[in-house]
Amino acid sequence: MKKFDALKMVTDEQKFSELVFDMVSECKTTERLTELLREEMPEKELQTLKSIAQSGYPLSFDRKQ
Structure with missing residues (x-):
């Protein structure tokens, strides 16, 4: 999963x-932001996101978005 897909959740x-x-403040350029969003989400970070979502954070893993 790309970081862009995670953000959309x-x-x-x-x-x-x-x-x-x-993210925009940190990246400073559209090129760097695009690079960041294209990066693959490491499995460890993805597991952290899933854990956060289960604790009530507003994330949806529904792929229909």
């Missing part, structure tokens, strides 16, 4: 906005 508009803003 955030279902809360405020949280999504905060994440995108932080």
Whole structure:
């Protein structure tokens, strides 16, 4: 799974906005942001996301989005 796909799983508009803003602020250029979003999500990070989602964080693993 790419980091872009993981970002799309955030279902809360405020949280999504905060994440995108932080990423843009960190990357500084569209090229770097694109590179970041194209990176594959390591399995360890994916497992962490799944754990966070199970604890109530607004993530959806429904692939229909």
